[in-house]
Amino acid sequence: MTDFDDRRHRARPQKQLVARTVAELIGSGETVLLDGGTTTLEVARQLQGKSLQVVTNSLPIVNVLLNQPKIELIQIGGFVYPKTGVALGTLAVEAIGRIHARRLIMSVGGITERGLFNSNALLVETERAMMDSAEEVIVVTDSGKLGHAALARLCPLEEIDHLVVDGGISHEWRDRIESLGVSLTVVEPDPTEDW
Numbered sequence: 132m133t134d135f136d137d138r139r140h141r142a143r144p145q146k147q148l149v150a151r152t153v154a155e156l157i158g159s160g161e162t163v164l165l166d167g168g169t170t171t172l173e174v175a176r177q178l179q180g181k182s183l184q185v186v187t188n189s190l191p192i193v194n195v196l197l198n199q200p201k202i203e204l205i206q207i208g209g210f211v212y213p214k215t216g217v218a219l220g221t222l223a224v225e226a227i228g229r230i231h232a233r234r235l236i237m238s239v240g241g242i243t244e245r246g247l248f249n250s251n252a253l254l255v256e257t258e259r260a261m262m263d264s265a266e267e268v269i270v271v272t273d274s275g276k277l278g279h280a281a282l283a284r285l286c287p288l289e290e291i292d293h294l295v296v297d298g299g300i301s302h303e304w305r306d307r308i309e310s311l312g313v314s315l316t317v318v319e320p321d322p323t324e325d326w
Contacts, residue, residue: 143173144320145273145297150174152318153236153271153295157181161233164261165192167217168238170271178202186230188223188257190216205230212251219253227260235265238272240281244307246288248281255283267292274299288313 149170154177157163163178165171167189175192178185179199187193188207196202209223237258241248247270249255262268268291277300289311298319308315 145299146170146173146271148318148320149271149273149295149297150177152316153269154178154181156269157183157234159183162186162231164227164230164232164235164265165189166235166237166258166261167192167215170238170273171236174236174271186227186232188218188227190218209257210253212254215254217254217257219251219257223257224260227257227264230264232265234267234269235261236269236271237261239270239276239285241276241279242270242272242288243278243280244288245280245284247285247291248279249283249285250281252283255285258285262286262290269293269295271295273297274301274304277301277304 146169150173153174157178159182162184165175165185165187172191172195175195180201182201184203185196186205186207190211193204193206196204207218207223207226209218210220212219239247240250249258270291274297288308291313293314294308295316295318298317300317305315
């Protein structure tokens with residue numbers, strides 16, 4: 132099992148819940164930029180059947196959306212990072228700089244009071260370009276990433292517009308995020324569903 136597959140199965144019910152909520156925010160006809168990651172892969176699954184333009188640097192997301200007749204799919208190229216299947220680096224950044232998206236949906240490796248983090252400096256460079264190309268930045272994560280950093284700092288928390296997270300978030304984190312003016316959606320499981 133690859134690192135990506137291992138992470139995909141970790142906290143999967145929470146990721147699916149977050150993904151379903153985010154997909155409901157996306158209106159027909161929108162252009163959406165989808166960053167690579169296990170939670171954004173779940174978002175891609177929830178977008179199937181919608182009429183959208185989707186731009187992504189993620190081969191796993193391309194594979195999920197490839198045969199969706201209502202989705203115009205634009206794949207960003209570049210150096211493909213083998214652990215996650217995402218295109219990174221100069222070619223990706225240049226291509227992203229030529230597009231405009233209504234929303235960017237991205238995931239991160241960790242969030243602390245210092246901001247958002249990811250595991251790879253090239254990934255962070257590419258994600259910064261994505262943030263510059265989108266009107267609204269939505270970060271999707273499971274609550275287990277709150278309070279944890281990774282190698283490369285992406286940005287301060289207040290540079291994102293919306294954080295969507297599962298109900299495991301603490302009251303302290305809720306207060307911190309809301310005090311920065313970031314819209315927060317906490318997704319609780321439906322008690323009638325079997326997880």
